[in-house]
Amino acid sequence: MGLKQTFERAHSVEQAQQPSVGLVGFGGFGRLIARELAQGNKLTICDPLYSRAVLPDGQRLTLQGLAEVAQSDIVILAVPVSAMAHVCRVLAPHLRPGTLVVDVGSVKVAPMQDMQRLLPAHVEILGTHPLFGPQSARSGIAGHKIALCPVRGSKWRRVAAVLRRRGLQVLVTSAQDHDRELAVVQGLTHMIGKVLSDLGPMPERLTTASFDLLREAVRMVQDDPPTVLHAIEVANPYAAEVRNAFFERAEELKAQFEAHPEVGQTVPAS
Amino acid sequence: MGLKQTFERAHSVEQAQQPSVGLVGFGGFGRLIARELAQGNKLTICDPLYSRAVLPDGQRLTLQGLAEVAQSDIVILAVPVSAMAHVCRVLAPHLRPGTLVVDVGSVKVAPMQDMQRLLPAHVEILGTHPLFGPQSARSGIAGHKIALCPVRGSKWRRVAAVLRRRGLQVLVTSAQDHDRELAVVQGLTHMIGKVLSDLGPMPERLTTASFDLLREAVRMVQDDPPTVLHAIEVANPYAAEVRNAFFERAEELKAQFEAHPEVGQTVPAS
Numbered sequence: 001m002g003l004k005q006t007f008e009r010a011h012s013v014e015q016a017q018q019p020s021v022g023l024v025g026f027g028g029f030g031r032l033i034a035r036e037l038a039q040g041n042k043l044t045i046c047d048p049l050y051s052r053a054v055l056p057d058g059q060r061l062t063l064q065g066l067a068e069v070a071q072s073d074i075v076i077l078a079v080p081v082s083a084m085a086h087v088c089r090v091l092a093p094h095l096r097p098g099t100l101v102v103d104v105g106s107v108k109v110a111p112m113q114d115m116q117r118l119l120p121a122h123v124e125i126l127g128t129h130p131l132f133g134p135q136s137a138r139s140g141i142a143g144h145k146i147a148l149c150p151v152r153g154s155k156w157r158r159v160a161a162v163l164r165r166r167g168l169q170v171l172v173t174s175a176q177d178h179d180r181e182l183a184v185v186q187g188l189t190h191m192i193g194k195v196l197s198d199l200g201p202m203p204e205r206l207t208t209a210s211f212d213l214l215r216e217a218v219r220m221v222q223d224d225p226p227t228v229l230h231a232i233e234v235a236n237p238y239a240a241e242v243r244n245a246f247f248e249r250a251e252e253l254k255a256q257f258e259a260h261p262e263v264g265q266t267v268p269a270s
Numbered sequence: 271m272g273l274k275q276t277f278e279r280a281h282s283v284e285q286a287q288q289p290s291v292g293l294v295g296f297g298g299f300g301r302l303i304a305r306e307l308a309q310g311n312k313l314t315i316c317d318p319l320y321s322r323a324v325l326p327d328g329q330r331l332t333l334q335g336l337a338e339v340a341q342s343d344i345v346i347l348a349v350p351v352s353a354m355a356h357v358c359r360v361l362a363p364h365l366r367p368g369t370l371v372v373d374v375g376s377v378k379v380a381p382m383q384d385m386q387r388l389l390p391a392h393v394e395i396l397g398t399h400p401l402f403g404p405q406s407a408r409s410g411i412a413g414h415k416i417a418l419c420p421v422r423g424s425k426w427r428r429v430a431a432v433l434r435r436r437g438l439q440v441l442v443t444s445a446q447d448h449d450r451e452l453a454v455v456q457g458l459t460h461m462i463g464k465v466l467s468d469l470g471p472m473p474e475r476l477t478t479a480s481f482d483l484l485r486e487a488v489r490m491v492q493d494d495p496p497t498v499l500h501a502i503e504v505a506n507p508y509a510a511e512v513r514n515a516f517f518e519r520a521e522e523l524k525a526q527f528e529a530h531p532e533v534g535q536t537v538p539a540s
Contacts, residue, residue, distance in 0.1 A: 129476075136479035147476050171476055181473045185481045192462060193480070195519045203451045206399075206417050206441055209406035210463070211455045213487035220480040233527045243524060249465045254513060257503045 018042070019100075022072030024087060026050055026063070028134045028225065029104060030078035036141060036166070044069050070094035074102060074159070080227035081105040081235045088118035097122035100155045104128050106186060106231045108149050108175035116151060124153025127175060129182070130168075135220045142167030149175045183238035188246060190221050190232050197222040288312070289370075292342030294357060296320055296333070298404045298495065299374055300348035306411060306436070314339050340364035344372060344429070350497035351375040351505045358388035367392035370425045374398050376456060376501045378419050378445035386421060394423025397445060399452070405490045412437030419445045453508035458516060460502050463491040 018041050023030055026047035035056040037043050045053050045061060046069040053061045069075065070091055079087050084105065095101065101123050105111050112127045119125060127149035130141075137144055146168050150156045160170050173181075196202065196218045207215070233239050288311050293300055296317035305326040307313050315323050315331060316339040323331045339345065340361055349357050354373065365371065371393050375381050382397045389395060397419035400411075407414055416438050420426045430440050443451075466472065466488045477485070503509050 131476060131478045144479070145476065173476065178476060181476045185473050185477050188466070189478065189481045189484050191520070191523065192484070194523060195516055196458070198519050198523075199515060203455050206401060206415065206443065206448060206451045207455050208401045208459065209414070210487040210490040211459045213483045213490070214459050214462070217480040217483040217487070220483070233523075240528065243527070245469060246465055247520070247524070249468050250461070250517070253461065253464060253468075253503075254517070257513075258510070 019073035020044070020071075022046070022064075022069035022075040023078060024066065024069060024075065024091070025078035026053055027078065027080075029130075031056075032134050032137060032141075033076060033078055033104070042072075044072060066091055067094045070099070071096060072099070074100045077101065077103045080225075081107055081111055081231035082227065084111045085114045085118060088114055092119055095120055095123050098124070100124040100126060100153065100159070102126045102128055102159070104130055106182065106228060107236045108147075108178045109237055110235055112149060112151055112175045124155050125151040126153075126156040126159060127151055127178075129178060133220075133224065135223065140167075143169070145169045145171055147178050148172050149178055151175075179236050180238050182232070183236050183242040186232045187236060187239040187242050189217060190224070190229055191243060191246075193218040193221040194229060289343035290314070290341075292316070292334075292339035292345040293348060294336065294339060294345065294361070295348035296323055297348065297350075299400075301326075302404050302407060302411075303346060303348055303374070312342075314342060336361055337364045340369070341366060342369070344370045347371065347373045350495075351377055351381055351501035352497065354381045355384045355388060358384055362389055365390055365393050368394070370394040370396060370423065370429070372396045372398055372429070374400055376452065376498060377506045378417075378448045379507055380505055382419060382421055382445045394425050395421040396423075396426040396429060397421055397448075399448060403490075403494065405493065410437075413439070415439045415441055417441050417443055417448050419443060419448055421445075449506050450508050452502070453506050453512040456502045457506060457509040457512050459487060460491050460494070460499055461513060461516075463488040464499060467492040 020042040021037055021044075023033055023037075023043060023045045024047070026034070026045055026049070030045070030047065034043065034045065034053065038055045038057050038059060043061070044064045046064050046066050047053075050063055053063055055061060071094075075091070075095070077084065077087055084103065101115065101119055103111055103115065106129060108127045108129060112125070115125050115127070129147040130144070131146060132141065132144040146163055148156060148160060148170060150172065160172070163170050196214075202215050202218070233243070290312040291307055293303055293307075293313060293315045294317070296304070296315055296319070300315070300317065304313065304315065304323065308325045308327050308329060313331070314334045316334050316336050320333055323333055325331060341364075345361070345365070347354065347357055354375065371385065371389055373381055373385065376399060378397045378399060382395070385395050385397070399417040400414070401416060402411065402414040416433055418426060418430060418440060420442065430442070433440050466484075472485050472488070503513070
């Protein structure tokens with residue numbers, strides 16, 4: 001057997017050992033997953049909006065129906081948080097026993113409840129939240145963080161090991177702890193980012209180092225689709241509370257600043 | 271003449287060519303100025319709070335009175351914006367003709383008006399705003415930005431040339447344009463930074479890249495003295511307007527988020 005055949009055979013054995021992956025959703029994050037899995041995994045994709053997908057390596061894929069994708073060893077749901085319950089309902093009858101169903105949403109409490117309630121008892125469930133996106137991971141996922149909320153079964157441990165080998169920092173937590181922390185981390189960042197980008201172009205000339213960091217943070221979140229903002233600000237059960245604490249403290253400060261009108265009223269010479 | 275003497279003589283000729291500098295104010299920013307000028311300039315310092323100053327190179331300096339410091343070729347006022355008018359009044363009678371008086375405050379409109387009104391007509395005036403601080407420039411000033419608002423005389427051009435040679439990016443502007451731009455750049459950053467640091471320790475585990483940038487921005491401004499926050503939020507004539515635009519847009523967004531209670535009310539399983 002020649003060298004080429006040896007390599008091809010080794011590669012096909014490796015592929016055979018890799019679990020097959022079904023991806024539901026080919027939006028911004030679905031594409032990132034496809035890019036990461038295009039090599040080495042048997043990947044099938046389903047998205048009602050598309051019939052063909054071009055992977056980043058140029059590979060063209062005909063998109064499958066939900067029933068076909070459901071036959072994979074691992075099924076990843078990369079759908080908006082608000083669509084989770086619906087997708088679980090239509091997916092449920094097609095899932096085989098022992099399949100691992102994984103989500104990637106920005107909130108975990110409600111989606112994990114939906115998955116437990118709506119998916120058959122014979123599948124395993126893992127909640128994940130990759131703490132990066134198409135913007136921050138455009139040059140690769142290594143070094144980024146991913147939160148895992150194991151819900152049912154033990155296959156998630158193998159997933160965690162693969163993610164660690166890919167250079168990700170794996171953080172295991174509960175859905176509640178996740179949503180409480182992310183209500184600050186994403187709730188505040190995305191709200192501030194949305195307000196600042198709505199206010200129009202930001203200054204670029206007379207800037208400070210701290211403002212440059214703030215502007216860079218805004219740039220990273222401003223192109224997120226509205227479904228992400230909705231998940232972070234509305235579907236996270238702790239977001240409103242954190243937001244209100246921010247505004248209460250801001251109002252107090254504002255009142256303090258306005259209590260010194262003698263200085264603020266200085267009229268600029270024109 | 272030996273090599274040592276040649277060097278010493280060259281050094282003393284160089285020192286003689288350098289203008290003498292008087293520094294009023296030995297707070298956080300005054301110390302940064304002293305660190306930058308300790309080599310090569312004849313530097314005298316005045317601060318009513320101190321009688322001795324230890325420069326970063328270990329040199330011990332006896333602090334002078336305002337009258338002595340006023341004899342320098344260049345007098346730098348590194349005092350809180352709210353103290354500018356007072357300092358100008360007590361400094362004025364001691365200043366020699368042709369002296370260049372420079373400020374370093376975070377706002378320019380009102381302080382420039384105070385300097386023009388209160389300093390004698392025979393001195394030159396330059397408003398500056400170094401767009402960095404003890405935090406962001408702790409490892410040096412090269413690469414940072416400084417805004418210059420020339421008010422009276424032409425010696426500021428020599429200062430600009432020296433600053434450029436030190437690696438600073440020199441941005442010449444008017445007091446009005448400066449304050450309008452900084453009302454966004456510093457007004458929003460410091461307000462957001464103050465609110466976030468008042469809310470308590472920020473999450474460190476489940477963080478995203480954009481939140482890490484926001485947290486770093488907060489860390490850079492949270493140790494600024496209250497006088498800096500006052501200058502930025504109260505003494506800047508455009509700060510209130512920018513702040514109000516931020517809060518109006520934020521309130522609209524908040525109302526949008528709260529219009530979807532059916533999702534937000536999901537009760538976490540405990």
